[in-house]
Amino acid sequence: MVAYLLFPAGFFLLAKGASFLVDGASGIARALRVSDLVIGLTVVAFGTSFPELSVNVFASIEGNTEIAIGNILGSNTFNILLILGISAIICPLKVGGGTVWKEIPLTLFAAVILGILGNDKLIDGGGISALTRIDGAVLLSFFVIFLYYAFGAPRAPKNPQGDEPAKGRSLGGSFFLVILGLICLMIGAEWVVNGAVRLASALGVSESLIGLMIVAAGTSLPELATSCAAACKKNAEIALGNILGSNIFNVFFVLGVSSAIRPLPFRPQCNMDIGVTVISSLMLFICMFTGKRHILDRWEGALFILFYGSYAAFVIFRG
Numbered sequence: 068m069v070a071y072l073l074f075p076a077g078f079f080l081l082a083k084g085a086s087f088l089v090d091g092a093s094g095i096a097r098a099l100r101v102s103d104l105v106i107g108l109t110v111v112a113f114g115t116s117f118p119e120l121s122v123n124v125f126a127s128i129e130g131n132t133e134i135a136i137g138n139i140l141g142s143n144t145f146n147i148l149l150i151l152g153i154s155a156i157i158c159p160l161k162v163g164g165g166t167v168w169k170e171i172p173l174t175l176f177a178a179v180i181l182g183i184l185g186n187d188k189l190i191d192g193g194g195i196s197a198l199t200r201i202d203g204a205v206l207l208s209f210f211v212i213f214l215y216y217a218f219g220a221p222r223a224p225k226n227p228q229g230d231e232p233a234k235g236r237s238l239g240g241s242f243f244l245v246i247l248g249l250i251c252l253m254i255g256a257e258w259v260v261n262g263a264v265r266l267a268s269a270l271g272v273s274e275s276l277i278g279l280m281i282v283a284a285g286t287s288l289p290e291l292a293t294s295c296a297a298a299c300k301k302n303a304e305i306a307l308g309n310i311l312g313s314n315i316f317n318v319f320f321v322l323g324v325s326s327a328i329r330p331l332p333f334r335p336q337c338n339m340d341i342g343v344t345v346i347s348s349l350m351l352f353i354c355m356f357t358g359k360r361h362i363l364d365r366w367e368g369a370l371f372i373l374f375y376g377s378y379a380a381f382v383i384f385r386g
Contacts, residue, residue, distance in 0.1 A: 074262025077255040078285045081118040084251025085289030089114040091244025098238055104163065107297075107308020108170065108315075111219050114308060115293055117249070118195045118286035121256030123321050127328040134263060134282060135325045136198070136333065140340040141283025142290075143178070143314045147347040148375035150291050154298040154306045155368025161303045162363065167355045170311045174211070175319040175348035181211065182341045185333035196333040198326035206323030213315055259285060307363075336385070343378055350374070 092110040101110070119142050126135040154160060162171075184202040198206075263282050292315050297305035325331060354367045 071262060071265065073258040074266065077258030077262060078288070080251045081121070081259065081286060082288050082292070084248045084253075085115050085118055086248070086292070087244045088117055088248030088249065088310075089289065089293060091241040091246075091248060094241030094244070095238065098241075104166065104308045105217060107305040108148040108312035109214075111293060111305060111309045112312025113316055114248070114323075115289035116313045116321065117252050118289060119313075119317050120257065120321045120324065121252045122260055122282060122286055124328065125257050125260045127325045127331070129260065130329065131260060131263075132329065132331045134260065136322070136337060137329050137340075138282050138286060139322055140337065140344060142287045143174075143317055144340070144346050144347055144375065144378065145283055145287045146290055146310045146314055147174075147344075147351055147372045148378070150287065150294050151307070151310055151351070151363065152371030152375065154294045155289070155363040155371070156365050157295060157298040158301050158303075159359075159365060160298065160307055160360045162307060162355060163304070164361065166307065166311070167352070167361055170308070170315075171348065171352050171355070174198045174311050174314045175345060177209070177315055178341055178344040178348060181318050181322065182338065182345075183338060185341075187333075196335075198331040198333060200327050200330060203323045203326035203368070206319045207270070207327070207356060210316075210319035210323060212366055214318060236357040271337030272349040284316075321334040340382075347371075 089111055092114045093106060096106045096110040119138055122138055123135045126132065126138070151160070181198075184205060185196055185198055187196045259282060290309055293309050294306040297303070297309065322331070350371065351363070354363055355361050358364050358367065
């Protein structure tokens with residue numbers, strides 16, 4: 068009974084912890100005069116992705132590996148289709164040319180690499196398909212390359228649009244928020260994992276279904292709040308950078324760390340979920356050239372949401 072009560076409380080702590088972390092990290096980044104897009108791709112994206120990291124670390128330590136992979140695949144699909152869809156409906160998102168040709172293809176590349184590394188049995192005829200510790204090292208290497216790209220070739224900073232989350236806060240106060248956010252995230256993640264496993268057992272459904280839908284949606288709430296708030300302020304760089312950076316962070320860093328802790332078995336049905344992630348990234352890229360060039364319009368956002376609803380219904384039916 069206690070686990071069921073702590074389950075929703077864990078989501079609350081995840082959301083609040085991510086909020087503290089984003090505010091604190093954004094305050095530090097603003098002091099360094101980093102551009103909005105780089106903030107979205109790195110500081111904000113990493114902050115909002117810490118719930119996925121926390122959940123996956125605990126899931127890997129406790130041996131709940133289906134939740135670890137399902138959480139990431141579900142979160143990445145949720146991020147592109149539902150969050151960007153809602154954000155585009157709030158305000159059409161204008162995308163820079165560099166993002167169209169670099170960051171969006173990089174999210175597609177991350178999904179493809181994950182599919183290649185996970186399909187040992189399909190590719191080389193091995194007995195078991197899994198993300199091994201060596202695969203984890205490969206993913207972490209790509210993450211280091213991404214960090215070098217993000218900070219090694221920064222965009223020229225420009226005036227921020229709308230209110231700054233960390234306006235008027237000292238550097239010390241920003242660091243305090245980061246620490247407080249991490250504490251909330253770690254506690255909340257443990258409660259969510261324990262509650263999800265018990266819920267899966269009680270409902271008689273697989274842990275992968277719980278990971279793909281319930282946990283993935285819960286851990287993506289910080290991304291949803293951040294991107295929607297940015298869209299309301301007409302700051303497309305934060306809204307889009309948050310999602311693209313989060314998806315890159317989830318595959319390269321979160322799954323890299325998770326598989327380094329414990330090898331993650333890769334079930335055949337994961338290929339369907341990776342395929343949906345790949346299709347989602349391709350849809351985003353194609354939408355940059357349909358209608359108004361380099362703009363994710365409202366009708367395209369509605370199409371994303373419709374596609375996600377169909378996928379969610381399929382996952383529930385499959386599970």
